[in-house]
Amino acid sequence: MKVLTYNVHGWLTPDAGVANVDRLAEVIAATGADLVGLNEVFHPWRTPAGPALKVLADSLGMAYAFGPTLPAEPAPDAVPYGNALLSRWPILAYAAHHLSPAVSYGRRGLLETRILLPTGQPFTVYVTHLDHRSESIRLEQWAAANTWLLRDRGRPHLLMGDFNALAAVDYPTSETAARLRAFQSAQGWPTPSFDLVAQVLKTGYVDAFERAGTGQKMTWPSLEPERRIDYIFLPGVLADGLVNCACVDDPVVRGASDHLPVLAEISG
Amino acid sequence: MRRSEASVHLMTYNIHRWAGRDQQIDLDRLAAVIQAADADIVGLNEVLHPVTVGQTNTAPLAELAERLGMHYAFGPSGWIDYGPSWHGPVGNALLSRYPLTDVSNTWLPRLPSTKQRSLLGATFTSGTLQGLTAFVTHLDHAFEGTRLHQMNGIIKHIARRSPHFLMGDFNTPGFLGPNTHRLLPPVLRLMRRAGYEDAFHAVGHGHGKTFPSHTPLVRIDFLFMPYHWARGFRSARALNSGVTQQASDHRPLLVEWGWSEPIAAAGVA
Numbered sequence: 002m003k004v005l006t007y008n009v010h011g012w013l014t015p016d017a018g019v020a021n022v023d024r025l026a027e028v029i030a031a032t033g034a035d036l037v038g039l040n041e042v043f044h045p046w047r048t049p050a051g052p053a054l055k056v057l058a059d060s061l062g063m064a065y066a067f068g069p070t071l072p073a074e075p076a077p078d079a080v081p082y083g084n085a086l087l088s089r090w091p092i093l094a095y096a097a098h099h100l101s102p103a104v105s106y107g108r109r110g111l112l113e114t115r116i117l118l119p120t121g122q123p124f125t126v127y128v129t130h131l132d133h134r135s136e137s138i139r140l141e142q143w144a145a146a147n148t149w150l151l152r153d154r155g156r157p158h159l160l161m162g163d164f165n166a167l168a169a170v171d172y173p174t175s176e177t178a179a180r181l182r183a184f185q186s187a188q189g190w191p192t193p194s195f196d197l198v199a200q201v202l203k204t205g206y207v208d209a210f211e212r213a214g215t216g217q218k219m220t221w222p223s224l225e226p227e228r229r230i231d232y233i234f235l236p237g238v239l240a241d242g243l244v245n246c247a248c249v250d251d252p253v254v255r256g257a258s259d260h261l262p263v264l265a266e267i268s269g
Numbered sequence: 270m271r272r273s274e275a276s277v278h279l280m281t282y283n284i285h286r287w288a289g290r291d292q293q294i295d296l297d298r299l300a301a302v303i304q305a306a307d308a309d310i311v312g313l314n315e316v317l318h319p320v321t322v323g324q325t326n327t328a329p330l331a332e333l334a335e336r337l338g339m340h341y342a343f344g345p346s347g348w349i350d351y352g353p354s355w356h357g358p359v360g361n362a363l364l365s366r367y368p369l370t371d372v373s374n375t376w377l378p379r380l381p382s383t384k385q386r387s388l389l390g391a392t393f394t395s396g397t398l399q400g401l402t403a404f405v406t407h408l409d410h411a412f413e414g415t416r417l418h419q420m421n422g423i424i425k426h427i428a429r430r431s432p433h434f435l436m437g438d439f440n441t442p443g444f445l446g447p448n449t450h451r452l453l454p455p456v457l458r459l460m461r462r463a464g465y466e467d468a469f470h471a472v473g474h475g476h477g478k479t480f481p482s483h484t485p486l487v488r489i490d491f492l493f494m495p496y497h498w499a500r501g502f503r504s505a506r507a508l509n510s511g512v513t514q515q516a517s518d519h520r521p522l523l524v525e526w527g528w529s530e531p532i533a534a535a536g537v538a
Contacts, residue, residue, distance in 0.1 A: 093380045093382075093414070093415075094412070094415050094417065094418050095414045096413035096416075096417050096454075096455040097455060098413070098452075098454065099451060099452050099453070100452070101451060101452075102448055102451070103448050103451060113412070113413055113414060114414065115380070115412055115414050121382070122382070123381070123382040125412065145448075145452055148442055148444075149413070153411075
């Protein structure tokens with residue numbers, strides 16, 4: 002199976018801020034992905050052809066599920082926002098878990114979906130998008146997510162999305178670490194932390210790119226990729242089936258969203 | 270728990286297929302737990318009735334009811350083989366001090382590759398609870414989406430009945446702590462939207478965790494009432510004693526509920 006995780010930037014292109022649904026469809030179709038986790042999805046987001054998520058799913062011939070996150074500032078005309086999944090195979094059921102702690106910078110959640118594989122086996126796929134500003138909030142959100150993920154420990158499942166977190170493995174030398182610190186301070190951001198990804202790995206997940214990745218690895222910002230913050234995590238039971246993993250990067254992809262998607266292929 | 274006047278004790282209890290922590294059937298322990306709580310109504314999950322253990326056929330549900338001097342109803346959802354030669358129809362049951370009528374067993378909506386689950390209902394015909402209907406269920410263990418699907422079916426089935434309450438093993442964690450409201454799981458958000466109050470959330474004492482019984486980590490056993498009737502909640506707690514830690518892998522939840530007027534004439538839910 003081919004799995005893609007993709008932050009779609011609220012259905013807008015990164016530069017001009019125009020609707021990107023057609024480009025997303027092109028990018029996703031070219032990857033041949035069977036399961037696609039989407040972040041920053043507004044649904045129903047009106048387009049002339051219908052709600053953007055439905056238009057995208059229909060054009061790919063895929064089923065979809067949408068998990069709205071907790072509204073931080075409820076407004077009567079607000080369009081629900083959250084994570085979504087596209088699946089080539091039937092989606093049996095899904096549930097949207099809330100992850101935002103009392104103090105946070107926005108609406109975060111964990112979409113849990115149950116897929117029926119062609120083999121007849123059910124398979125759980127989780128899609129999440131963690132806080133973009135604070136590692137300590139991300140750690141709280143991870144603790145909340147883990148209360149759900151724990152139940153799938155030992156069972157084949159997938160966890161993917163925009164974790165907004167950095168992995169220590171991507172900064173192996175003093176040069177790369179210095180470059181990261183310079184980037185952080187140029188943005189006015191706090192010193193980098195690798196705790197979240199370390200926690201995820203400690204729980205027993207395998208970072209697909211770390212295990213099998215090749216080529217350019219940075220996923221954000223798409224126009225000049227600088228950071229790897231989008232991940233596909235596999236539980237140990239699936240890790241041996243990992244065939245390859247790559248960041249999908251070409252000029253069309255760079256113009257579609259402010260993130261580049263990550264594609265992993267898993268056999269068996 | 271001290272009993273207020275005109276109140277009843279409602280208990281929900283997953284009895285782990287009659288197997289205690291020592292994997293033995295021991296009705297003395299279960300009877301002791303129920304008697305010590307002075308329970309009037311007990312919803313039971315994971316009941317095998319009848320059950321074959323080794324070469325012996327028994328009906329521990331009937332035996333337990335007889336020991337307690339209670340009426341009982343059983344609603345099977347399937348057949349289970351639990352260990353070598355430990356098998357029988359499995360489902361939910363109800364024990365009641367009061368006679369039962371209109372006993373129903375409804376199959377919940379079922380998704381592919383999940384086990385069939387069911388909803389047991391029965392109405393009390395006398396005493397302070399005359400006219401009240403109890404529902405007992407046990408939701409999917411693995412996946413919240415399946416539980417949402419099942420609970421939508423339950424609500425569709427029970428919402429028009431009034432008065433009633435719903436209890437059982439929901440298998441969804443009731444979060445604890447200061448962030449509880451924001452992190453309410455999908456099934457519990459659905460219950461709230463449908464107009465149901467969680468007894469422990471309303472009037473609970475202690476941590477409320479029910480599973481696993483020896484060192485409980487999660488609150489997954491619940492009793493819900495429509496908001497109108499939930500005004501009668503007096504107290505709720507997960508019971509713990511040396512016996513509850515041996516009798517099952519769950520602790521029972523005990524809820525005290527009181528209603529001063531006749532239930533059947535007390536307005537709408």
